[in-house]
Amino acid sequence: MRWFDAHNHLQDPRLGNDPLEWVSAAAAVGIAGMVVHGTCEGDWPEVRRLADLCPSVIPAFGLHPWRVSARSPRWRDALIECLDPAPHAVLGEVGLDRWILDQSLERCVELGTGPRGPASLEFQLEVLDQQLVLASERGLPVTVHCLKAWGPLMECFRGRPRLPRGFLLHSYGGSVELVPELVRLGAHFSISGHSLHPRKAWQAEVFRAIPSDRLLIETDAPDQLPPDDWVSHPATDTRGRPVNSPVNLVRIAEGVSGLLGVPIEELAAQCEANWMRFFGPPFLGETGSRVTAPAGSAGVAEAVLPSDLGGSCSGRR
């Protein structure tokens, strides 16, 4: 079985100063690809460096809703400068977050909003819209973060032309009722290890309502730490606090397999086909077996699986 992490932040300093070690450790347990998501102008260069060094890393560049108020006046130019040389990049992590607006300023600063705290929902929407326009123009897949802002997010997607490559709702936390409309709007959904906490048991019903050809799994490392039972590779940040590691993906997949009632081999094959189709173009044209997209899918029509994904990184820092 091979596994693909739809969403992590390998560039995050909380994962230590040698992120390439995590790529090697991930490859050793069968993790053949990962999409590494930038969140702000400050971390995009490191995401680009990791993707340049590691064939298994797909770079994602975007301004996260928590980072909107700290953006520079030339943030959009900086984003374009990252996207121009990376035609197979993903646009993300972008989105809307109303939860952060209820946190104390101290907590917000700790979470990385910058000294002024989070941007209002209105500004978040403006920045999201500009990024979705870029994704449309360039035909890029989009990764979306949404926390307690489902109404505004639905309005945003209803009111605009469908994105050519669709979008991924990472660590999906919305309701089961929203799933059919989101599918029509072009959504994929990824499940993180956070959903394995007993208090999240209600989500099993939601996940079973997701069409199998729209399903992905993710770690969101170093965030969204699963319960201890589902942590195969414990890790801590420089202050000794537990963080989620990208290598936990396989154990998380075992938990998700149980939540969905789907055999692990079947889940692996489905997630691989979905990952290739949704994030596929970096691998188009390489040799390997073909995966045909199910009818009505949101991604590209066909992807080609390379015979040897992953491999070793070509340099060390």
Ligand SMILES: [Zn+2]
């Ligand atoms: Zn994230």
